[in-house]
Amino acid sequence: MHSVAEAQGRLAVHMRQHGLKHTKQRDELLEVFYALGGHASIDELLAHVQAKLPGVGYATVYRSMKLFVEAGVADERKFQDGQTRYEPHMGDDHHDHLICLDCTKIFEFEDPVIEARQAEVCAAHHLRPEHHRHEIYARCTRGEACPERASAQGVESRR
Amino acid sequence: MHSVAEAQGRLAVHMRQHGLKHTKQRDELLEVFYALGGHASIDELLAHVQAKLPGVGYATVYRSMKLFVEAGVADERKFQDGQTRYEPHMGDDHHDHLICLDCTKIFEFEDPVIEARQAEVCAAHHLRPEHHRHEIYARCTRGEACPERASAQGVESRR
DNA sequence: GTCGATGCAAAGCATTTGCACAGAA
DNA sequence: TTCTGTGCAAATGCTTTGCATCGAC
Numbered sequence: 401m402h403s404v405a406e407a408q409g410r411l412a413v414h415m416r417q418h419g420l421k422h423t424k425q426r427d428e429l430l431e432v433f434y435a436l437g438g439h440a441s442i443d444e445l446l447a448h449v450q451a452k453l454p455g456v457g458y459a460t461v462y463r464s465m466k467l468f469v470e471a472g473v474a475d476e477r478k479f480q481d482g483q484t485r486y487e488p489h490m491g492d493d494h495h496d497h498l499i500c501l502d503c504t505k506i507f508e509f510e511d512p513v514i515e516a517r518q519a520e521v522c523a524a525h526h527l528r529p530e531h532h533r534h535e536i537y538a539r540c541t542r543g544e545a546c547p548e549r550a551s552a553q554g555v556e557s558r559r
Numbered sequence: 560m561h562s563v564a565e566a567q568g569r570l571a572v573h574m575r576q577h578g579l580k581h582t583k584q585r586d587e588l589l590e591v592f593y594a595l596g597g598h599a600s601i602d603e604l605l606a607h608v609q610a611k612l613p614g615v616g617y618a619t620v621y622r623s624m625k626l627f628v629e630a631g632v633a634d635e636r637k638f639q640d641g642q643t644r645y646e647p648h649m650g651d652d653h654h655d656h657l658i659c660l661d662c663t664k665i666f667e668f669e670d671p672v673i674e675a676r677q678a679e680v681c682a683a684h685h686l687r688p689e690h691h692r693h694e695i696y697a698r699c700t701r702g703e704a705c706p707e708r709a710s711a712q713g714v715e716s717r718r
Numbered sequence: 719g720t721c722g723a724t725g726c727a728a729a730g731c732a733t734t735t736g737c738a739c740a741g742a743a
Numbered sequence: 744t745t746c747t748g749t750g751c752a753a754a755t756g757c758t759t760t761g762c763a764t765c766g767a768c
Binding site: 582617622641642643 | 767
């Protein structure tokens with residue numbers, strides 16, 4: 401799912417297979433979701449959808465995002481701020497998160513060495529990894545020089 | 560804090576320094592908390608404290624656990640089930656979690672290679688790691704033979 | 719006697735659900 | 744026409760807070 405079009409297709413198939421209906425709310429939400437690029441919260445999604453479809457409420461956004469997750473076009477992430485965030489599903493390769501506590505940016509990373517060690521740790525306990533969550537919370541070493549610091553609230557997307 | 564006594568001492572110091580008072584509720588809760596060994600939820604803590612002090616309610620447990628965290632005798636963990644869990648603080652060395660999806664046991668692990676790689680990932684983004692969360696959710700490879708499977712709900716503690 | 723701690727109930731959040739109506743198929 | 748989706752409000756689950764009273768110092 402590297403483009404809205406791909407996601408729309410996959411969602412359409414899923415809906416057809418499950419006897420679900422195509423609506424403008426789902427359509428618009430999917431578009432907004434992709435436009436936001438990643439790590440969007442329910443509030444952000446709702447705000448953007450309402451810009452186009454004023455009547456939409458939380459229930460629809462919650463229900464639709466759950467549908468997107470089931471359809472495989474979105475992934476759900478829960479960070480420590482208590483807000484569930486969503487990002488476009490990018491195939492079965494996954495990535496972990498590096499969160500800057502100074503500028504609130506969320507970077508993504510993926511490290512084969514770490515992945516390998518995880519498998520070893522599991523094996524030692526007679527376990528087979530199913531999924532994992534790995535988040536690093538960090539401080540900027542550039543201090544005031546950090547180009548993002550002033551703006552804050554930015555969200556870095558794809559690798 | 561490898562024993563209740565140590566924790567009691569540290570908590571006493573913290574309370575003295577902050578003009579807080581010693582009460583039997585806090586006393587009993589700290590004991591129960593250590594007796595449970597780790598990964599205890601508010602409900603579990605409340606249930607055990609009520610066995611000794613019937614009148615205690617959620618508010619006291621929540622407030623006391625927050626105090627324990629501030630005093631440095633407890634660490635707060637939020638897993639994916641939406642329940643906050645607490646474990647005795649074991650110094651500044653920390654560990655991560657390996658959660659069996661079959662028997663609900665929570666194992667702890669710590670891997671220097673993983674820690675090192677994390678630091679490298681951070682450095683590449685001009686960041687200095689402050690803390691992190693790493694949880695692996697896995698399935699038992701022993702199937703029905705798993706000694707814990709039948710019992711479920713167990714909580715494995717210290718390494 | 720002070721001032722912090724407790725217990726209860728009410729309030730807060732994020733999220734979910736029930737229900738009547740709207741709108742795809 | 745049928746049956747799913749929507750929007751609203753109410754309900755839920757976990758956690759926090761306000762307030763009168765209790766109890767440690």
